[in-house]
Amino acid sequence: MTVVVLDNGGGLIKAGIGGEREPLTVIPNCLARPVSSKKFLTGDQLLSPTEDLTSATVRRPFDRGYLINPDLQSTIWAHLFSTLRLTPSHSSLLLTEPLFNLPSIQRHTDELVFEEFNFKALYVADAPGLVHLYEASRRPYGLVSKSQCSLVVDCGFSFVHAAPVFQNFCVNYGVKRMDLGGKALSNYLKELISYRSINVMDESFLMDHVKEKLCFVSLDVQRDLMIARKRGNDNIFKCTYVLPDGVTYTKGFVKDPAEADRYRTLSDGATGLHTEKMETDQQEHEEKLENKNKIDLTKNEFSLTNERFLVPEMIFRPADLGMNQAGLAECIVRAVNSCHPHLQPVLYESIILTGGSTLFPRFAERLERELRPLVPDNYRVKISTQEDPILGVWRGGSLLASSPDFETMCVTKAEYEELGSFRCRKRFFH
Secondary structure, three states, X not given: OEEEEEEEOOOEEEEEEOOOOOOOEEEEOOEEEOOOOOOOEXXXXXXXXXXXXXXXXXXXXXXOOEXXXXXXXXXXXXXXXXXXXXXXXXXXXXXXXXXXXXXXXXXXXXXXXXXXXXXXEEEEEEHHHHHXXXXXXXOOOOHHHXXXXXXXEEEOOOOEEEEEEEOOEEOHHHOEEEOOOHHHHHHHHHHHHHHHOOOOOOOHHHHHHHHHHHOOOOOOHHHHHHXXXXXXXXXXXXXXXXXXXXXXXXXXXXXXXXXXXXXHHOOOOOOOOOXXXXXXXXXXXXXXXXXXXXXXXXXXXXXXXXXXXXXXXXXXXXXXXXXXXXXXXXXXXXXXXXXXXXXXXXXXXXXXXXXXXXXXXXXXXXXXXXXXXHOOOOOOOOEEEOOOOOOHHHHHXXXXXXXXXXXXXXXXXXXXXXXXXXXXXXHXXX
8 A cells, every 4th residue: 555655844845655765745835826926826836947936925734833724734735646646545644743733733634634635544753753763774773773762853944842752752741842943034034134135024935045045053153243244355254145036037046156155264263364455355345335236226136144144043042032932952951851861861962953944054063062061071962964854754754654564553544433533643642
């Protein structure tokens, strides 16, 4: 029997067949209507290189990490299954669900799966357990596999979770959450750019692209803020992003990739950059200012400086930006301290990063620096990143779906009809 593996995230849906290494598709979990169109686009249509999504109206079935619009999710799934030529009535479904999902949402999800799409069987998994399973299978002689224990840090679209996993089960009482994720970072970037340059508050897809291409994690925020105030070539963070014009090109892009990567030349211990030919730099700066003034009239591009590292900084210092939240390092320490003392040293030594926000350059290095002073000196801290943090959960699901015991773990349609959603859910130990 075919097993459809669906990592149904708030930002992206990863869908494919159990047993495969790669999903068949990765699409935004939303509908969007471009200004020039009267109908909403979904799935692969949103990924078309010719589609202009400037100022598109976006509708999402998920809000703050939870499914709030099952009808909209049904529309997206129907298009997805049709495009991939999957037949739900002849398939089982492995579906990922947010941690601590509400019973009412679980009931709506089960209705979608069994009553609307007529899947034969369902297994509901949580992301940390699947990430742990995949990483343990990749390194059969590693610590994660031998101890059957890890701490999965999932920086997703809506939440950041620090979740201890023991023997493939998420230790629910140890899970700690930060109520911010990729969406909050994009919104903060929108505010910064709208305040300084040009109004981009309606540009969801565009700002996601800017964030992914240009943002990075700072290893020394105070030093980088000083550099960001410099002018001319001394400011190695300054780079330009070109907005789509709707005629020549429909997607935004980084004007000069080499300029955008200059920050990588900054050595770790540097307190500043040596300046040479100050007069020449000043002249170049004035010429750029003149060009910038000309460009501003057409509203066709904007520059970024300290926004590039201040946006990911939210994950490490949310309190500095007005949020009543602890940073990621404190979140991890609280999660580990909630577990049995015998597990704590192993958890610190087997931290696994997953989720799209962990793709920011220098993320793991900064996290280790933040974490080390908070951890007892006799404990090792080891942080590993997944080869593809966006697909890590799906690959774990694909592995589980191909196991010989998978069918016995599922709830069948007949059991759902006889017992109802609530009693069937007890099988998943969530």
